[in-house]
Amino acid sequence: NAGVTQTPKFRVLKTGQSMTLLCAQDMNHEYMYWYRQDPGMGLRLIHYSVGEGTTAKGEVPDGYNVSRLKKQNFLLGLESAAPSQTSVYFCASSYRPGISAETQYFGPGTRLLVL
Amino acid sequence: TQLLEQSPQFLSIQEGENLTVYCNSSSVFSSLQWYRQEPGEGPVLLVTVVTGGEVKKLKRLTFQFGDARKDSSLHITAAQPGDTGLYLCAGSSGGSYIPTFGRGTSLIVHP
Numbered sequence: 184n185a186g187v188t189q190t191p192k193f194r195v196l197k198t199g200q201s202m203t204l205l206c207a208q209d210m211n212h213e214y215m216y217w218y219r220q221d222p223g224m225g226l227r228l229i230h231y232s233v234g235e236g237t238t239a240k241g242e243v244p245d246g247y248n249v250s251r252l253k254k255q256n257f258l259l260g261l262e263s264a265a266p267s268q269t270s271v272y273f274c275a276s277s278y279r280p281g282i283s284a285e286t287q288y289f290g291p292g293t294r295l296l297v298l
Numbered sequence: 299t300q301l302l303e304q305s306p307q308f309l310s311i312q313e314g315e316n317l318t319v320y321c322n323s324s325s326v327f328s329s330l331q332w333y334r335q336e337p338g339e340g341p342v343l344l345v346t347v348v349t350g351g352e353v354k355k356l357k358r359l360t361f362q363f364g365d366a367r368k369d370s371s372l373h374i375t376a377a378q379p380g381d382t383g384l385y386l387c388a389g390s391s392g393g394s395y396i397p398t399f400g401r402g403t404s405l406i407v408h409p
Contacts, residue, residue: 187340216396223307225386225401226341241396273340285395286331287388289340 185209189274189290196264196297204259204293206274213279215257216241216287217249219270226273232257264297271295301325302389302400310406314376319403321387322369328391330370332361335384335402344372377407 187208196202206215213234218226228241232251246268248260257276261268272293277285303322311317321330329348333341345354347363347370354361358381360373374381384404388397 214395218399223401225304226388226399228396228398231396275340286343286346287333287341287397289342291340292338 187274187276187288187290189272189293191293192291193294194296196261196295198265198297200264201260201262202264202295203261204272204274204295206257206259206276206290207255208257208274208276208288209255210276210278210288211254212276212288213254214277214285215251216275216277217247217257217259218273218275219243219268220273220292221270229259229272264295266297269295269297302387302398304385304387304400304403306403307401308404310408311377312408313378315407317374317377317405319372319374319385319405320369321371321389321400323389324368325389325391326367327389328367330363330367330387330389331397332370332372333386333388335386337383341384341386374405377405379407379409381405382407 190205216231217229227243230249235254238249250258274290275287277287305320331346332344335341345361350365350367352363358375384402386402387400390397
């Protein structure tokens with residue numbers, strides 16, 4: 184199993200450009216998440232999905248959109264990139280939670296620089 | 299929004315020393331997790347604690363969940379350079395299984 188994969192690994196954008204980050208998981212997980220990580224800020228949740236065809240806003244959703252058309256894929260879109268979106272983006276997935284939160288499996292991250 | 303405060307933010311120690319990292323909140327959590335993140339990689343789960351007062355051990359790492367389920371600690375005995383990384387706590391509460399992450403403790407262990 185590849186686990187959670189993310190593409191691309193690194194990208195440089197100019198202000199105003201758009202791009203899509205792709206996350207794929209092969210563990211048949213129900214839940215998928217997109218986080219951004221900035222120095223000293225830990226992980227902040229952007230959007231998440233509790234199943235195919237569903238999405239929900241997290242802590243910092245502005246400027247981002249997501250789609251979960253297939254259970255194994257979760258796409259993060261930036262319609263008009265801004266320098267404030269320079270960050271490292273992590274995708275994660277987990278099985279359907281039961282009594283407590285399930286283990287989240289993280290991808291290797293996408294480093295995005297917006298000039 | 300649940301807030302998880304981690305302390306210290308940074309820790310630089312010599313190999314062989316002991317250390318404790320704290321994760322505190324005013325909220326009650328149904329479960330709390332500790333992750334370790336190495337440079338250039340995604341976080342990896344170390345442990346999940348769910349019962350107040352629970353203590354779990356993972357080799358030289360000891361995790362404790364507070365009796366009131368509002369705080370947790372991670373103690374490392376005889377730290378080694380391989381323990382270097384960012385330690386993150388994450389808690390979930392109520393009916394939400396979406397965890398909130400703390401800002402992390404960056405640990406460097408010098409040989």
